[in-house]
Amino acid sequence: MNPEFVRNFSIVAHIDHGKSTLADQLLLQSGAITEREFKEQLLDDLSIERDRGITVKARAVALHYDIDGQTYELNLIDTPGHVDFHYEVSRSLAACEGALLLVDAFQGVQAQTVANAYAAIEGDLEVIPVVNKIDLPVTRIDEVLEEVETILGLDPDDALKVSAKQGTGVESVFRAIVDRIPAPSGSPDAPLRALVFDSKYDPYRGVITYFRIVDGSIRKGDKIRFMKGATVHEVVELGQFRPDMRACDELGVGQVGYVVTGVKELGNVHVGDTITQAGNQAKTALPGYKEPQQMVFCGMYPIDATDFEKLREELEKLSLNDASFSFSPETSDALGFGFRCGFLGMLHMEIIQQRLEREADVGLIQTAPNVTYEIKARGEEEVLLIDNPVDVPDAGQIDEFREPIARVTFILPSSNIGTIMQLCEDRRGTYKNTEYLGPDRAQLTYELPLAEIIYDMHDKLKSATRGYGTMDYEVIGFRAADLVKMDILVKGQLVEALSTIVHRDFAERRGRGLVKKLKQEISKHQFEVALQAAIGTRVIARETISALRKNVTAKCYGGDITRKRKLLEKQKEGKKRMKQFGQVEIPQKAFLSVLEAS
Ligand code: GDP
Ligand code: MG
Numbered sequence: 001m002n003p004e005f006v007r008n009f010s011i012v013a014h015i016d017h018g019k020s021t022l023a024d025q026l027l028l029q030s031g032a033i034t035e036r037e038f039k040e041q042l043l044d045d046l047s048i049e050r051d052r053g054i055t056v057k058a059r060a061v062a063l064h065y066d067i068d069g070q071t072y073e074l075n076l077i078d079t080p081g082h083v084d085f086h087y088e089v090s091r092s093l094a095a096c097e098g099a100l101l102l103v104d105a106f107q108g109v110q111a112q113t114v115a116n117a118y119a120a121i122e123g124d125l126e127v128i129p130v131v132n133k134i135d136l137p138v139t140r141i142d143e144v145l146e147e148v149e150t151i152l153g154l155d156p157d158d159a160l161k162v163s164a165k166q167g168t169g170v171e172s173v174f175r176a177i178v179d180r181i182p183a184p185s186g187s188p189d190a191p192l193r194a195l196v197f198d199s200k201y202d203p204y205r206g207v208i209t210y211f212r213i214v215d216g217s218i219r220k221g222d223k224i225r226f227m228k229g230a231t232v233h234e235v236v237e238l239g240q241f242r243p244d245m246r247a248c249d250e251l252g253v254g255q256v257g258y259v260v261t262g263v264k265e266l267g268n269v270h271v272g273d274t275i276t277q278a279g280n281q282a283k284t285a286l287p288g289y290k291e292p293q294q295m296v297f298c299g300m301y302p303i304d305a306t307d308f309e310k311l312r313e314e315l316e317k318l319s320l321n322d323a324s325f326s327f328s329p330e331t332s333d334a335l336g337f338g339f340r341c342g343f344l345g346m347l348h349m350e351i352i353q354q355r356l357e358r359e360a361d362v363g364l365i366q367t368a369p370n371v372t373y374e375i376k377a378r379g380e381e382e383v384l385l386i387d388n389p390v391d392v393p394d395a396g397q398i399d400e401f402r403e404p405i406a407r408v409t410f411i412l413p414s415s416n417i418g419t420i421m422q423l424c425e426d427r428r429g430t431y432k433n434t435e436y437l438g439p440d441r442a443q444l445t446y447e448l449p450l451a452e453i454i455y456d457m458h459d460k461l462k463s464a465t466r467g468y469g470t471m472d473y474e475v476i477g478f479r480a481a482d483l484v485k486m487d488i489l490v491k492g493q494l495v496e497a498l499s500t501i502v503h504r505d506f507a508e509r510r511g512r513g514l515v516k517k518l519k520q521e522i523s524k525h526q527f528e529v530a531l532q533a534a535i536g537t538r539v540i541a542r543e544t545i546s547a548l549r550k551n552v553t554a555k556c557y558g559g560d561i562t563r564k565r566k567l568l569e570k571q572k573e574g575k576k577r578m579k580q581f582g583q584v585e586i587p588q589k590a591f592l593s594v595l596e597a598s
Helices: 019-029 035-043 083-093 111-122 141-152 170-180 305-320 346-359 414-426 457-464 504-521 563-570
Strands: 006-013 060-067 070-077 098-104 126-132 193-202 206-215 223-226 232-234 237-241 245-247 256-260 274-277 296-302 326-332 336-343 364-366 373-377 384-386 398-413 430-436 441-449 470-480 483-490 500-503 529-535 538-545 578-581 584-587
Touching (some): 006 083, 006 170, 019 060, 019 126, 019 170, 060 170, 060 237, 060 256, 070 170, 083 193, 083 346, 098 111, 098 141, 098 170, 111 126, 111 141, 111 398, 126 170, 141 430, 296 346, 305 336, 346 364, 398 414, 398 457, 398 483, 414 430, 414 441, 414 457, 441 470, 483 504, 500 504, 504 538
Parallel strands (some): 006 070, 006 098
Antiparallel strands (some): 060 070, 193 206, 193 274, 206 256, 223 232, 223 274, 237 256, 326 336, 373 384, 373 398, 398 441, 398 470, 430 441, 483 529, 578 584
């Protein structure tokens, strides 16, 4: 294929602005799927990630489209659509020359529109603004275009107006891709350099590697090398997704495809690596990506200890297809044998958790999630990376305790600015700036400790703005803070799984809230149960659960229900989620009390 007629692009958008629908519509209008398949995909709204469309089949699809008698190959590279996956967005974008920036004609520019647009602009991509859903009965097209100009600095005259659902204006999208996005510019005669931008595990074929060729070409039967590893592999199968896997014999400059080499483990193929020919090696690798850093950790324990191996198998299965999720065995006094699991963020954690609930028949106890901390210990050169409060050294050993800081961007109605600013101030936020997008909407930027936003910031924002506010965050580094480990003692015994890391100024308030919450969650026993929060040996809060008396039925507690809690409620009934700790029975809910006791 002559690279002159190849175009590589992504679609980026805030969630629900129509990315999947537009992708499907492009597939439909280029003949890759039928009208019936398009309709079916529109109806299928059940999948957990709600990423229907091309994502069901592949992360990159080659479309063929004719313009003025010339056939073009348009490679649509999919990007994940949520905040937790920033790194993956940028790495998908690195395989493209352009991006369609989709904006809902009523909702306008939202937090993730901005984040995605910046990622594309930083990656030197040609950005084509597309206003979608122009068929809606009420739209704000002119205001939306103004927002695109004010906040993103893009020329509104360049914007296309479409209805992905009805197909209106989609032809103009094809034309803009061909006219405005540059053709790939690599050298066909140079040694092969292909960028690995994704990989997935197939139980029959092993690892399927997605690549985009920068220089040279690749043929079936070639001996190739992943430049990070030393191993040489034969190209067993080569092809493109259209959207089904279609094998071919050769791919050249600018083209996007997949390769099967017989590699069996996902861990052996590194996203961001460069593929070259074993016999004719490229001198330098392509610039790769930073490894995504796991920022949120939690413990997962089987309720029934005999399920430990089963849980391990299920976690292994999940990690096969998701290299950014990790797990390692750990033991806890209270919970026995389980796993410490690492995630990119809270959404990532929820997705994995839901998969486990759905696919694995294992009753789970999950501990409250925590972020990753850095500790500079006395007399130590190396900085400790702490992903479990249990590992925090004694206070006397700590020179510096550092926590991750995120830059948080809110887009919200101007009338709610005060409320959200107060919320951020209460959570140790540092105000950065406010920008107005129009008469009624603004962008507010704060720097906040990651620990203060991951649990319920999103819920709080939604309720404060009646659903009109959106947020996005990016971790910008670690900063020293006056942090301490707070322990919980139940009937005098330390329950490690309930330890948390808190700011000293908030410790007492949190401690009181937490023991109060625990008092509600743990039912009465035949004896008195003391609940204490402590920093080191100093008790900072205390509650007592009185002993059970005759004729007293257990109290029933209501209380507010957060997103996390609802998720728990949904988990399979019938399994009694309790752990016996000493003489005291602690229910699963209690382990998540930490989330609510702020
Ligand atoms: P994504 O989250 O960006 O992938 O968004 P989806 O493609 O899943 O679309 C979100 C919702 O918007 C779905 O209910 C779609 O049917 C709807 N939608 C997408 N495009 C249009 C459009 O052009 N017009 C209207 N009225 N609805 C649309
Ligand atoms: Mg989608």
